[in-house]
Amino acid sequence: MAEQEQEKYQGPKQRDPSQDYVKGRKTKEIKSLIEQIDGLVEKDNLADKYRQQGGQ
Amino acid sequence: MKRIMGIETEYGISGGEASSVVNAYQGKKQSHTNISRTNESIVNGLTDIGGHIGGDYGSLQDQLELYQFGTPSVHTRVSTPVISSFSFTAADDMLDNGARFYVDMGHPEYSTPECSNPKDLVIADKAGELVVGRAAKAANPEIRIFKNNSDGQGHSYGTHENYLMNRVTSDEFKERVVPALLPFFVTRQIFTGSGKIGLENAFQHGGYSSSSSTRSSPYESQRDDTFLALENLGYHFLDIPEFRDVKKILLRLCGEREQRGEQQLFQLSQRADFFTELVGLQTTYDRPLINTRDEPHADQSKYMRLHVINGDANMCEVADFLKVGTTSLVLDLIEDNVAPQVELSDPIKVFRNISRDQSRCWELDLVEGRRIIAVDVQRKYLEAAKTHYQGRDEITDELLNRWEFTLDQLDRDPMQLVGSIDWVTKLALITQIMDKNSLNLNDQKIRNAALQYHDVDRDKGLFYFLQGKGLVSRLVDDEEIETAVSTAPIDTRAYLRSRIGEIVDVKSVDWEGFTIKSKGKNVLVKIREPFSGRKEQVGQIFEGDLTLDEIVKVLSETEGIEVSDQSIFTPSVYPASKNTKYHRSKKSK
Numbered sequence: 001m002a003e004q005e006q007e008k009y010q011g012p013k014q015r016d017p018s019q020d021y022v023k024g025r026k027t028k029e030i031k032s033l034i035e036q037i038d039g040l041v042e043k044d045n046l047a048d049k050y051r052q053q054g055g056q
Numbered sequence: 057m058k059r060i061m062g063i064e065t066e067y068g069i070s071g072g073e074a075s076s077v078v079n080a081y082q083g084k085k086q087s088h089t090n091i092s093r094t095n096e097s098i099v100n101g102l103t104d105i106g107g108h109i110g111g112d113y114g115s116l117q118d119q120l121e122l123y124q125f126g127t128p129s130v131h132t133r134v135s136t137p138v139i140s141s142f143s144f145t146a147a148d149d150m151l152d153n154g155a156r157f158y159v160d161m162g163h164p165e166y167s168t169p170e171c172s173n174p175k176d177l178v179i180a181d182k183a184g185e186l187v188v189g190r191a192a193k194a195a196n197p198e199i200r201i202f203k204n205n206s207d208g209q210g211h212s213y214g215t216h217e218n219y220l221m222n223r224v225t226s227d228e229f230k231e232r233v234v235p236a237l238l239p240f241f242v243t244r245q246i247f248t249g250s251g252k253i254g255l256e257n258a259f260q261h262g263g264y265s266s267s268s269s270t271r272s273s274p275y276e277s278q279r280d281d282t283f284l285a286l287e288n289l290g291y292h293f294l295d296i297p298e299f300r301d302v303k304k305i306l307l308r309l310c311g312e313r314e315q316r317g318e319q320q321l322f323q324l325s326q327r328a329d330f331f332t333e334l335v336g337l338q339t340t341y342d343r344p345l346i347n348t349r350d351e352p353h354a355d356q357s358k359y360m361r362l363h364v365i366n367g368d369a370n371m372c373e374v375a376d377f378l379k380v381g382t383t384s385l386v387l388d389l390i391e392d393n394v395a396p397q398v399e400l401s402d403p404i405k406v407f408r409n410i411s412r413d414q415s416r417c418w419e420l421d422l423v424e425g426r427r428i429i430a431v432d433v434q435r436k437y438l439e440a441a442k443t444h445y446q447g448r449d450e451i452t453d454e455l456l457n458r459w460e461f462t463l464d465q466l467d468r469d470p471m472q473l474v475g476s477i478d479w480v481t482k483l484a485l486i487t488q489i490m491d492k493n494s495l496n497l498n499d500q501k502i503r504n505a506a507l508q509y510h511d512v513d514r515d516k517g518l519f520y521f522l523q524g525k526g527l528v529s530r531l532v533d534d535e536e537i538e539t540a541v542s543t544a545p546i547d548t549r550a551y552l553r554s555r556i557g558e559i560v561d562v563k564s565v566d567w568e569g570f571t572i573k574s575k576g577k578n579v580l581v582k583i584r585e586p587f588s589g590r591k592e593q594v595g596q597i598f599e600g601d602l603t604l605d606e607i608v609k610v611l612s613e614t615e616g617i618e619v620s621d622q623s624i625f626t627p628s629v630y631p632a633s634k635n636t637k638y639h640r641s642k643k644s645k
Contacts, residue, residue, distance in 0.1 A: 026474035026527045027484045033525060034492050040508070040521060041489060047208060047503035053162035055066040055213025056339040056365065 057451045059384050060170050060220035060354075060548065060586045063181050065369055066163035066213040067188050068202035068510070072195060074164040075147045080195035081187065083542060084152035086557060089564040095337070098350040098360050100226040102337040150565045152557075153542055154550030155180070157187060161340070163213050164188050164201070169550035170567075170586050173451050174381035176545050178373050179532045183540035189512040203369045204510035205326040208503065210256050212330040214339065215369035217380055219362040220352060220586060222391055233362075234335055234346055236395035240386050240437055241345055241366050242407040243430040246418060247462050248379040249324030249411065250368040251479030253486075253497050253506050256329040279310060320497035321412055324479045326368045328411035331404060339365050345403060353567040355584040362387065366407070371510060371519040373531040374476040378462060381455040385441045394444055396436040399423040416470060431467045438463060475528040478519075482509050485518060552589030552611075555598055556581075560607060574604050577621045581611055588616025 030037070069077065095104060148158035154169025166188050168180035185203060192199040206212045224233060286303055293299040323329075336344030345366050352359040364383065370376040389395040400406050401421040410418045410430050418430035438459050445452050465472045473480045486505050489495070495502050511517035514524070522528055544554035556562055556570055563571040569582035583589045593614050597607050612619035 027471060027488075029525070029527055030474070030484055030488050030522065034488050037485065037505075037518065037521065038489060038492055040516070040518060041501055041505045042508065043501070044504075045500055047500065047507045050068070050070055050202075050207050050507055051209055052068050052207040052211045052213060054211040054340065055161040055163050056216065 057173050057381070057384060057388075057449055057455070058587075059387065060172065061174070061177050061380055061384060062168045062170055062218045063177060063184075063215065063380070064165060064167040064218065065181070065184060065203060065215045066160055066165045066205075067512075068204050068207065068213065069162075069164060069192070070200045070202075072192070072199035074159045074162055076195040077164045077188065077192045077199060077201070078147035078149065078157055078159055081149065081151070081157060081191040082194055083187070084557075085149035085157070086562060086565050088148045088150045088156055088158065089566055096350050097337040097348040098224075098226060098229050099335065099337075099348045102335075102348055104337040104339075104349075150553070151187065152544075152554050153180075153183065153187075153540055154544030154548075154554040155184065155187070156567070157191070161213065164191070169544045169554065170548040171545050171550075172547045172587070174377050174384060174455065175451055175531065176547075177380050178376045179536050179540045180545070181370075181376055182373065182532065182537045185512040186537065186541050189514075193513075200516075201512045202507060202510040203371060203512050204250065204507070205369055206252055206256060206329075208252070208254060208256065208507075212256070212327060214327075214365050215367055216339075216347075217364040217367055217383060219364070219384060219387055220354065221360050221362050221387055223352075223356070223358055223360045229348070229360075230335075232393075233390055235397075235399070236390045237346055237386065238334070238403045239398040239400050239433050240383075241364070242400065242403045243410065243418070243420075243433040244379070244382065245325040245328065245368070245407070245411060246430050246434070246466050247473075247477050248367055248370065248375055249328075249477075249479040250326050250370060250375075250510070251482040251506070252323045252326045253503055254320050255323070255412070283307075321414060322479075322483055322497060323411045325407075325411040327366060328408050331366060331407055334403060339363075345407060354586050359586075368478070369510070370478055372476055372478045372481060372528060374458065374462075374529050375478050377455070377531050378458060381451070382437070382441075382459055385445065385452070385455060386437055388445060389437070389440050392444065394440055396440050398428075398433055398436055400433075429467075431463050434459075434463050475522065478509075481519070481522065481528070482506060485509065485522065546591035546595075547587070549583040549586050549589035551591050552583065552594050552617075559598060559602075560604060572604075572608075574608055574621075579608060580618075580620050582618045582620070583616065584618060585616025588614060 097103075146159045148156070150156050156167040158165055158167075166184040168177060168184055171177040171180055189201050192201045203215075205215055283303075283306075286306070290299055290303070331343045331345055333342050333344040335346045335348060336342065337348050338344065339347060339349065343365060347363045347365045349363045350360050351363070352361045367379055370379060386395065399422060401423050406420045410420065413419075419427055420430060420433075422428055438456070441459075442456055446456055447453065462473065462477065470477070470480050471484060474484045475481055486497070486502050489505050490497070490499075490502055493499075493501065497503075505518060508516065509518045511520075514520045519528070523530075544550035553565060553567075553570060556572070557565075560572045560574075563573055563578060565571075568584065569580060571578045571580050573579070594610060596602075597610050602610070608619060611617050
């Protein structure tokens with residue numbers, strides 16, 4: 001059984017992740033909203049200031 | 057599908073203190089008093105030398121650090137604390153929706169009520185966002201609440217899933233449960249991951265790196281650590297001239313990547329960087345893929361609790377549903393002895409590598425020597441679940457369909473899953489922002505956007521912006537979520553526990569029961585069967601005009617509920633207080 005599966009296994013599908021994001025209806029809709037989204041993103045150093053105590 | 061399950065989430069917070077958030081909650085609440093034994097392991101011989109503040113137990117060192125010095129904990133393997141006992145008070149409430157809301161290690165933490173199925177749990181989890189977000193606004197509008205699991209600077213905090221299982225022995229757990237869970241857990245991140253920019257703890261697997269705080273970015277910290285490790289390694293290879301060439305090549309490649317702005321990775325999982333053990337009791341250091349903390353809050357002779365700490369917090373309802381639903385299905389397979397046999401080579405490494413794989417092919421090694429992709433590991437579990445449970449009930453079938461569809465999309469084109477899977481949605485979002493502004497992953501604006509994705513504020517959170525525009529797949533509706541803010545599920549004991557305060561004077565309450573005052577005595581009502589106390593069993597006590605004696609009689613005659621007039625809140629062990637007091641000696645555990 002393992003050998004049969006090994007024969008079937010062709011390795012992972014080759015994809016170019018850099019091109020992935022342009023596909024898909026919702027991705028295109030995000031692109032159409034980019035001006036609004038861009039305006040919502042904070043301009044200060046929010047992520048740099050964001051420092052948490054380690055938890056569980 | 058019927059299984060007791062719940063989610064506990066430590067929320068990220070900025071601009072204020074967790075205790076002020078919990079204390080500001082304006083819904084109905086009662087102080088929670090812990091009555092269950094804690095910090096016990098299903099696997100014999102495991103110990104936890106760390107601990108956490110709040111929750112159900114505490115490391116004395118941590119408590120002292122927080123309450124005396126107010127500094128973030130640096131977790132390492134520590135010796136037994138010198139101080140033998142310590143007590144403190146922390147905000148800790150049971151809410152009128154059956155949830156618990158409290159402070160845990162500096163985070164506001166929300167534990168959903170017990171739910172009977174994954175869809176109800178998604179509703180309860182989403183209601184938790186509203187509860188925590190509203191409490192934060194009531195405390196201070198400047199406070200921000202993030203439903204995530206990492207600050208990007210080496211500190212992680214958990215979103216834990218809890219599943220009630222049939223009790224097994226320590227040996228059965230090690231021999232049957234652990235091998236069946238490991239391949240599932242390390243690969244499920246392809247649809248449960250919430251996405252993260254950068255690496256954390258890349259070279260310090262035993263705990264947290266505090267040194268990165270003095271550097272300008274996590275990337276620079278990781279780069280410098282890499283070269284430091286290389287220097288140290290170099291001492292062993294000074295006699296090999298090529299070693300210097302290797303370092304030169306790496307430096308050049310690193311410089312080229314930095315010039316291209318590609319220095320950061322986008323990972324699938326927020327948590328994968330923080331796991332270094334296969335199995336263990338601890339949750340705050342040397343985190344294990346399979347945690348053995350066994351607190352069933354129910355009849356221990358029949359039930360055990362599977363405490364899952366390797367998952368991410370989800371914003372997408374579909375991802376949340378898949379996370380808890382597929383895990384519950386895999387537990388069904390394990391309990392029915394029909395789980396697939398898959399043996400991974402080095403699961404901890406696989407967990408990290410899948411998360412960090414920029415090709416998003418997710419190839420991994422099996423012990424038998426051949427390779428497989430993560431999607432196909434998941435398919436083995438899916439196929440077994442379809443074989444045994446298809447047609448069982450509506451929720452199971454919906455899960456199986458969504459699981460299969462999601463795996464097919466992940467195999468073909470993951471980006472088709474925008475709005476369903478968090479890492480995909482976040483990546484699509486930040487990629488568009490990068491494109492518009494010609495930025496890269498390391499730019500401040502992109503890191504801000506990645507964080508804002510998790511903001512639970514409907515006006516500021518980028519996930520909620522997308523949801524508001526109809527770009528997120530919904531499984532439940534806002535009305536159901538709003539109802540769950542103040543109402544417990546009707547088909548678990550959360551129903552009785554959350555409503556009992558409407559008709560009698562409740563002295564104390566915990567997951568497993570409550571104490572009421574009757575004829576001058578404390579009467580303990582213990583619900584050892586978590587499916588007992590549901591509306592169809594005890595709903596009558598809230599509808600008729602029953603006396604206290606009649607209420608107690610109904611409860612005592614209800615299957616799965618035990619009523620006794622002996623309070624177990626013995627003052628010497630559990631001191632009476634408005635808030636929970638923890639009084640733990642390390643040696644007493």
